[in-house]
Amino acid sequence: MNIVVLVKQVPDTSAERTLAGADHTLDRESADLVLDEIDERAAEEALTLKEDLGAEVTVVSMGPDAALEAIRKVLAMGADRGIHICDDGLRGADVVTTARVLAAAVRTVADVGLVLAGNATTDGQASAVPAMVADLLGLPQLTHARELNVDAGRVRAERETEHGETTLDAPLPALVSVTEKINEPRYPSFKGIMAAKKKPVETVGLDDLFPDADGTGFRTTRTRVVEAVPRPARVAGMRVTDDGSAGRRLVDHLIAQKLV
């Protein structure tokens, strides 16, 4: 059985992140790029399953040249092989295009039993790609899993969202997206880091994934960022000295801010 993990390289959430260029895409030049922290947990889950079930793990990432580092990190953690989807035509790809491309890449892997992904990436936060990939591949989707069990050809996931908790069960093959609660990812070992260099990574472009596509339409991403403004800087809070009227002034302020 093959387990495919979908991962994305994102700007480090602990650093300043900016958009650049006329199309307001991420300024990769100035960002510290890291493997997305939720995707890293998806990778950890894949590797745990690999150890338990004896599966092979293929890591798939779409992104520019530098995204190879994110793939290498998962290989260093213990994955077996990588597919790097790298094509200038994918710059600024929206969630639909991303999902179509990722689904096409997953189709190139034989005997896929499970596709794992983070339930969202910390940059885009659309949280839509895993469900779309599942739909495109015709797989059952078990999203927002905080716990996962695979046994006898079935997968069971404890799904947790702000709306509540549910237990989902599906036959394999299936797609599972995980939340940051599912595990603590391992550190890559030095042996793993050194071995990762020798593991196969296939670089593919749009022509490889869609040899029959005529290009137009599909390659034009359907949405674009028209305008972006930075969040206004935080301003100092208001100090209310209680002279007996503080309660009323506080409520007035909250009403004025449309907070109540």
Added chain:
Amino acid sequence: MSGTPLKDPLDLLDIASVLTGEEREIQATVAKFLADRVRPHIGEWFENAHFARELAPELGKLGVLGMHLEGYGCAGTNAVSYGLACLELEAADSGFRSFVSVQGSLSMFSIWKWGSQEQKQEWLPRLAAGEAIGCFGLTEPDFGSNPSGMRTKAVRDGDDWILNGSKMWITNGGIADVATVWAQTEDGVRGFLVPRGTPGFTTQDIKQKMSLRASITSELYFDQVRLPDSARLPLAEGLRGPLSCLNEARFGILFGVLGAARDSLQAAIGYADSRVQFGKPISAFQLTQKKLTDMTVSLGGAALLAVHLGRLKDQHRIRPEQISVGKLNNVREAIAIARECRTVLGANGVSLEYSPLRHANNLESVRTYEGTDEMHTLVVGQAITGYPAFR
């Protein structure tokens, strides 16, 4: 008027640009592990003189222990990677770097280099995994810079050896499962592996240290300790045995201290940016900038020296006097930086909340062990003039 302080003073010269991707990844992995597991607690551990032994298996799992050795469960990285791991460890605390140096470069290296197949098989995989802890006994109460005067003695008794004497300032001594012990014999200095629990072998931890408090330092005593000849490191003859191990450890130190200096400097730069006096951050004052500039310049030079020596080591052409240059210069610069950073922090600098004074105190030990400034000065002096001035 607002400034964006440099996050890492080594970025001024883009030191990372002379490293390979693999070296940077290994460094980043160690840094992440320490940020998660050590940094949140290190001030407390230092204050309480606590060594977090439970981290040894975790360091083993990462591959840190004996990482530059080949085989027997060791990772087999290059020397520069080993240096960078030491740098990150010492950025957390010199005590952790000391633990790793002694485990990998003194205990494991002595067995790896001078041991029999049986000794290697017995100890190296467990030491690499952090399941067993090793120490290295060369220094004695009365013999530090001059180990050739050592009084610890091993004499033949039939097929066995009887070991008597004591060793002082031994990192990991009190918790070690195996001690590499150097002793005088009829034929000169020889090394022995003494397992914990061997009758007559006892240890006593040294308390009330003002330095390396998050690491264990002990005295070892040997009272009529009977050892089979299979405990002797068969390939080690003379002082060359222990000195070869010290060269390994010194290499780790000349990289490691960069970490203590970098961490001090990061604390100082961050503090100077947020500390407002006379209406502006103190980092905007010329005197503070001179301090930060001088320190960043000296750190950058020390880092380039370390990488250069690492490349020589990876080409197997490094000479002991070159390691002396690195140890002498980099520890001297690091302790100067840590002390100067304390002044930038003002009164806050004496609190354990900030790292510079802890680093400076740790570096007092680092300056002395593995060859004092004086000894390395004379080693370099001899290389320059041809005269050995320490004899």
